[in-house]
Every structure is written in structure tokens, then in C-alpha cells.
Amino acid sequence: MTTRKRVTVSLPIDVFEAANSEAGGNLSAYAAKALMAQAVRDSAARLTQWQEARLETIEELDEMQLDALDDELNGPAAA
Secondary structure, eight states: OOOOOOOOOOOOHHHHHHHHHHHHHHHHHHHHHHHHHHHHHHHHHHHHHHHHHHHHHHHHHHHHHHHHHHHHHHOOOOO
């Protein structure tokens, strides 16, 4: 059995009416499903940002390796 927590929320009347109409008599389950879906989208967005930052770091490290290899083969570039 899933542990539950009772909460109170305030919604614009049009949002409540639309959700209640679609809920099929179980607004709590409908709201839980909608909130979980949003939490998953938010987590996915954070994961994407982390992956993009990691890729940028890897690209920077690759560039530094290439620079070091170039220096090793051709000598340091004149500044």
C-alpha cells in the first residue's frame, strides 16, 4: 500500500473544472498522475542540462589534449 499525504491546493476555477471533468471521479489520482508527469519532465530537463555541461567539459579537455599534443610535436606556439 502506498503511503498518502492529504494536501490542500487552490486552483483557478477553470483548471479545477477541466481536471475534474477529465478525472473520471478520482481527482486525487488524476492530480497525482499529472504531478508525477511534471516531476519526470523537470528531472529530464535537469538531466539534459547536466549532460550538455558534461559534453562541454569533455570537449574542452579534448581541446587541451590536442593543444598539448601539438605543443609536443611542434613546440609551443609563439604568443
